[in-house]
Amino acid sequence: MRIYPETFTFLKDIADNNNREWFMAHKDEHDRAKENVIEFAGELIKELSKVDPNLDASLDPKKAVLRIYRDIRFSPDKTPYKNNFGIGKLTSGKNVMHIGYYMHVQPGASFIAGGSWMPENDQLKKIRQEIDYNADALKAVVDEPEFKQLFGEFRKQEQLKTVPQGYSADNENIGLLKLKSFVAEHSFTDKEMMTEGIVQKIATICSKLYPLNVFLKNAVS
Structure with missing residues (x-):
């Protein structure tokens, strides 16, 4: 299983023609691209459940693939469609909806991520x-x-400008304590995404993300 060239072509085209008229005239292309991503998600869920036993292997891939329609209600950018497909809801167990994996499919910007992005205040404190x-x-x-080779320096994510309440500036782990998110991600080229075996490669990389999710899950449980 892989991402087809036609899927990337559609995403490139909608980035250049982000309006309802173009989209409706090319809806068949969207539907074929989405079906490709749904099939990709199905294989990814199956492989990830081998890496992370807490991930639900029976998750419906149709529910995991995010809608292409943008929520423009509170955004100054009023373009109606995303120029990517996201595969979410890949959570690492029950009651940890913000801890898991996310797959992003976009020309020149595809990646797999794991951890917890901008956890809510109660989880952040824990x-x-x-x-x-x-x-x-x-x-x-x-x-x-x-881990560093695959994902880079974990501490270089967005941090608080000040010391979090209840901790001191001279804490030896202040760089970790000031983090707003606890995410690691690895990028893929379009060529990699279009190559057979990419799902297995992603799952292997996620085996290195799994211990991060275990730590975070234990923290909030």
Whole structure:
């Protein structure tokens, strides 16, 4: 299973023609591209469930593929359609809806991500508390050489400009405690995404994300 060239072509075209008239005239192309991504999501769910036993292998891939329609109600950008397909709802267990995996399919910008993006305040407090109590467990994951090679420096995500309440600036783990998100991502070229075996490659990479999700899940449970 792979992403077909026609899917990337559709996404490139809608980026250049982001209006309802063009979309309705090319709806068949959208439907074929979406079906490709749904099939891709089905294989990805199957492979990820082998890596992460907490991920529901029976998840309907149709429900995992996000809508292409943008929510423009509160956005200054009024273009109606996304120029990508997202595969979400790949959560790492029950009651941890913000901890899991996300697959992004976009020409020149495809990636797999894991962890927790901008957790809500109650979860954020629990994660910071776990870091304060058990930072060595997280550092053993994110400072591991292969993790850094695949995902880069974990601490270079967006951080608070000030010290979080309840912690001191001289805390040895302040770089982790100031994080607003706890996400790692790995990018893929279009050529990689269009090559057979890419789903298995993504799953192998996610095996390195799994320990991060375990740490976060334990923190909020």
